[in-house]
Amino acid sequence: MARAATTTDAFNAVAEPRRRQILDLLAGGSRPVNELVQALGIPQPLVSKHLRVLREVGLVQVHDRGRQRVYRLDGEPLRSIYEWVRRYEQTWNARYDLLDTVLDELQHPDRASGQHEGEAS
């Protein structure tokens, strides 16, 4: 999957733990900057810097509400990441579903009844 190598990439933007934290907070509803600053407990310039990166990749949108600037989450840019990672997840789910069977038989040898001979062939 070809992607831009800078912060213009949602994938890169969410690699930063603070930015993920901001997204988590916004997932609970739109918030003005000062509320985010309070919730995060870090200086406002730092919060603003993260918000700018998130805005650049389209993960948050901002609008004015009276004298406040309110930030809102937009999950759309994450969709392609989600789809991409989900396929990798499926590979592991298939493995671990088989592992469930193995573990079940280790705990209950009576249930095995040579079933796995067939699976392995």
Place this chain on the structure above:
Amino acid sequence: MTTSTTHTAVVSLPSDTQILITRDFNAPRHLVYRAHVEPDLIKRWWAGERGQVDSAEVDLRVGGRWRYVMTAHEGFEVAFHGEYREIVPDERIVCTEVFEGVPDGDLDPALCTYTLTDLGGRTRLTVLTEVSSRQVRDMILDSGMDSGMQEGMDALERVAQSLA
């Protein structure tokens, strides 16, 4: 991630060079551990839906090597190998991992940390894969894409056959 039990593997990307898989198992920790170190057990699950494991070699000691080979349904062979770096029975395995389809893979191996946490009869497994660059990480994730699509096709085929 919530605290509830998940029987679905959850993949997350803690950083540009890491992949983290989390999965809970309804089995005690020592059994989940065995299923990761005993060749006869590894053979039964490691290929997933992609094919069949032909061999699993495990020299379970620090500095010892492991190698798994599978034949995919499409007929081609897929092999991985690595070296054990740390072994804490029932709790933790740290090893390198190299996909043999990549030239000179041994020069730049991934480092995998398997951690087993006892949840009171159940077990949480986390697999942290650490690589040298985002490009390598993306390649690993892309490989999941191919197989995931293949599994989708296989499932579709089964459904089609069941209708026939």
